[in-house]
Amino acid sequence: QQPVQSPQAVILREGEDAVINCSSSKALYSVHWYRQKHGEAPVFLMILLKGGEQKGHEKISASFNEKKQQSSLYLTASQLSYSGTYFCGTEAPNSGYALNFGKGTSLLVTP
């Protein structure tokens, strides 16, 4: 089952912050975050393992609450290069490390 992402789309001005949420109805072992530019392949940003850790990548960080089966991606001081579609991918226990992806959140950063 696909996880649910929100919001579906967001428009920011350069320098503003954004939060993208991902929730699952199934127990999770890990959550991945990817960014896809138009016409390109998804690119891995970070992985969060069961344990509620928070990780960071440049000015992009994420958290994972395995009790609520939810993850959030935080983009701070957004840059034009952050524009794209963000996908969360969830891994359930005993799933062979296969990911189920949400439908994506389209992010546009304007000057």
Added chain:
Amino acid sequence: NAGVTQTPKFQVLKTGQSMTLQCAQDMNHEYMSWYRQDPGMGLRLIHYSVGAGITDQGEVPNGYNVSRSTTEDFPLRLLSAAPSQTSVYFCASSYGGGYTFGSGTRLTVV
């Protein structure tokens, strides 16, 4: 390293034709997956593999077959193409961390 290589990049098929989408990785990754991407639907899992000789079905496996005879290769076969299979197909591989995606195959079935 080439990473994950998918061929062809573009393909047009007639309804009922069969074809194989090729995927090869040179990173010795155990985990490989096939996804299709349709507008507004995100990435949907077709089939996946945890190693040579081991495959399993994902969310949308109907109409597709896979095999994994080597660690490097994970081809996706369309048995009898239908217009509903018009999509962009991505192959991805991982060692257990993040997935590396191929550049995709854009398939149109007419």
